[in-house]
Amino acid sequence: MQAPEPNVFASLIRKLERLADLTHADRMAIDALPYLTRSVEPRACLVREGRAGTKFTLLTEGYACRQKTTGDGKRQILSFHIPGDILDLQHMYLDWADCNVESITSACIVSVAVSNIKELVRQHPNIAEALWRDGLIDASMLREQVLNVGRRRGLQRVAHMLCEFITRRRAADPLAPDAFELPMTQEQIGDAVGLTSVHVNRMLRTLRDDGVIVQEGRSVRVADWPRLIKIGDFYAHYLHRAA
Amino acid sequence: MQAPEPNVFASLIRKLERLADLTHADRMAIDALPYLTRSVEPRACLVREGRAGTKFTLLTEGYACRQKTTGDGKRQILSFHIPGDILDLQHMYLDWADCNVESITSACIVSVAVSNIKELVRQHPNIAEALWRDGLIDASMLREQVLNVGRRRGLQRVAHMLCEFITRRRAADPLAPDAFELPMTQEQIGDAVGLTSVHVNRMLRTLRDDGVIVQEGRSVRVADWPRLIKIGDFYAHYLHRAA
DNA sequence: CGTAGGTTTGACTGATCTCAAGTTTGGTGG
DNA sequence: CCACCAAACTTGAGATCAGTCAAACCTACG
Numbered sequence: 001m002q003a004p005e006p007n008v009f010a011s012l013i014r015k016l017e018r019l020a021d022l023t024h025a026d027r028m029a030i031d032a033l034p035y036l037t038r039s040v041e042p043r044a045c046l047v048r049e050g051r052a053g054t055k056f057t058l059l060t061e062g063y064a065c066r067q068k069t070t071g072d073g074k075r076q077i078l079s080f081h082i083p084g085d086i087l088d089l090q091h092m093y094l095d096w097a098d099c100n101v102e103s104i105t106s107a108c109i110v111s112v113a114v115s116n117i118k119e120l121v122r123q124h125p126n127i128a129e130a131l132w133r134d135g136l137i138d139a140s141m142l143r144e145q146v147l148n149v150g151r152r153r154g155l156q157r158v159a160h161m162l163c164e165f166i167t168r169r170r171a172a173d174p175l176a177p178d179a180f181e182l183p184m185t186q187e188q189i190g191d192a193v194g195l196t197s198v199h200v201n202r203m204l205r206t207l208r209d210d211g212v213i214v215q216e217g218r219s220v221r222v223a224d225w226p227r228l229i230k231i232g233d234f235y236a237h238y239l240h241r242a243a
Numbered sequence: 244m245q246a247p248e249p250n251v252f253a254s255l256i257r258k259l260e261r262l263a264d265l266t267h268a269d270r271m272a273i274d275a276l277p278y279l280t281r282s283v284e285p286r287a288c289l290v291r292e293g294r295a296g297t298k299f300t301l302l303t304e305g306y307a308c309r310q311k312t313t314g315d316g317k318r319q320i321l322s323f324h325i326p327g328d329i330l331d332l333q334h335m336y337l338d339w340a341d342c343n344v345e346s347i348t349s350a351c352i353v354s355v356a357v358s359n360i361k362e363l364v365r366q367h368p369n370i371a372e373a374l375w376r377d378g379l380i381d382a383s384m385l386r387e388q389v390l391n392v393g394r395r396r397g398l399q400r401v402a403h404m405l406c407e408f409i410t411r412r413r414a415a416d417p418l419a420p421d422a423f424e425l426p427m428t429q430e431q432i433g434d435a436v437g438l439t440s441v442h443v444n445r446m447l448r449t450l451r452d453d454g455v456i457v458q459e460g461r462s463v464r465v466a467d468w469p470r471l472i473k474i475g476d477f478y479a480h481y482l483h484r485a486a
Numbered sequence: 487c488g489t490a491g492g493t494t495t496g497a498c499t500g501a502t503c504t505c506a507a508g509t510t511t512g513g514t515g516g
Numbered sequence: 517c518c519a520c521c522a523a524a525c526t527t528g529a530g531a532t533c534a535g536t537c538a539a540a541c542c543t544a545c546g
Contacts, residue, residue, distance in 0.1 A: 069390075070390065091379075093379055129336060142385040143311060145389050147313065153501080154501075196502075198503075198504080199501090202502095205526080218524090241338075439534075441535075441536080
């Protein structure tokens with residue numbers, strides 16, 4: 001514990017500052033938290049379903065996703081995660097984890113004991129408020145996800161997912177360019193939007209044929225952002241302060 | 244304000260006691276909250292999308308649902324609500340409401356100013372913890388909803404929705420019998436599980452033909468609970484302490 | 487007893503899945 | 517540097533689930 005690397009919590013603090021006003025003392029308290037770091041391969045399990053949540057996990061590098069599985073093994077991805085995201089806030093006050101978190105790319109995570117976070121929250125109401133907001137925004141994104149999967153067509157779903165991912169990525173790191181390597185496979189996109197990988201492929205092809213996106217290898221560039229937004233029926237307000 | 248009716252908060256307190264240990268002082272503080280009551284018709288709008296949340300709304304009688312709408316007007320129901328449910332906790336720390344809440348039947352609601360709730364939470368950490376849990380369980384139910392709509396077939400989706408509704412209803416009021424009047428129309432069920440009302444009708448017919456449920460008018464009785472659970476792929480653990 | 491909203495059913499259409507066969511890509515070892 | 521391999525992507529053809537449209541039938545309620 002207490003490794004000498006600087007700034008493990010930098011992305012977290014940047015995010016929490018968007019969610020509430022933090023004082024210098026608040027920031028110091030976060031930086032003083034005892035932590036452990038871990039580097040993982042792609043497809044590593046970061047939070048396992050069923051186990052009680054005793055730690056608090058922060059994604060600092062790479063991409064990850066939360067997922068659930070049906071009894072007959074079909075997978076649903078609930079959300080994609082980018083550096084700065086808290087991966088298991090949803091389990092802080094629950095007795096067992098109801099979903100898994102898995103890395104998509106190789107990734108780095110930082111974990112802190114839940115007891116330390118509870119103490120932090122008790123002493124620092126601004127941080128408590130920021131975490132409340134983070135949890136509520138997460139739920140808001142889940143609500144939009146239900147709408148997307150339940151009431152939109154395949155093409156719209158894929159477009160909406162692209163819009164959300166790009167928007168969140170930009171908000172977390174404004175320097176990220178429009179062109180980016182999509183970290184997830186088409187099968188993972190399908191698992192996120194409730195389609196098969198084959199159909200995702202056809203929908204991406206349609207977007208490409210219509211000149212909305214340009215694909216070179218696995219790197220995707222948005223050629224016509226207004227049209228992508230229109231096709232995806234994307235209104236960013238549900239992201240609240242995460243956008 | 245401060246009408247003389249007793250026990251407006253009874254169903255809320257009962258629920259919060261399942262979520263955390265409350266002291267006598269905690270219960271007294273809740274009962275002392277200033278409140279307003281309102282009775283509404285079916286299909287009345289209880290929480291409107293877009294407006295900032297300034298009050299905290301509790302459902303005390305009847306049924307309600309949260310919903311969102313796509314740009315082209317298709318509706319998705321996110322969750323059904325029963326007496327004791329808090330209808331807009333999700334907006335407590337957000338700048339604007341991202342979904343509507345509408346009554347399904349005629350209903351009674353009690354509202355309290357958010358400022359009073361924030362004060363209550365500051366003074367009573369047990370209540371704060373119970374509300375955290377409530378919000379996190381709500382999010383857990385949304386995750387299961389994404390899985391249901393994204394990765395299950397029509398028949399499974401309808402069966403799962405019935406299982407969840409019956410289970411939550413039982414937990415909130417153990418005296419409720421198996422046979423019950425379904426408060427929602429088949430169109431509303433369809434909007435909840437991402438199907439058309441026509442298809443919901445066919446799926447209910449299938450369940451009836453297979454002897455899993457019995458319908459007399461709009462009252463439904465579960466004839467074969469184990470089989471309904473199996474068809475719906477229903478594992479109640481995601482309900483955490485709400486079941 | 488008439489009306490409106492909800493339910494039921496049928497016939498047809500269309501979106502998405504399934505299965506299956508290539509093709510491309512990126513990484514690895516010779 | 518090349519050959520090979522596994523994983524991911526691409527495409528086609530046929531099957532199936534769910535949507536659409538339309539009509540008839542309840543049922544509660546004024």
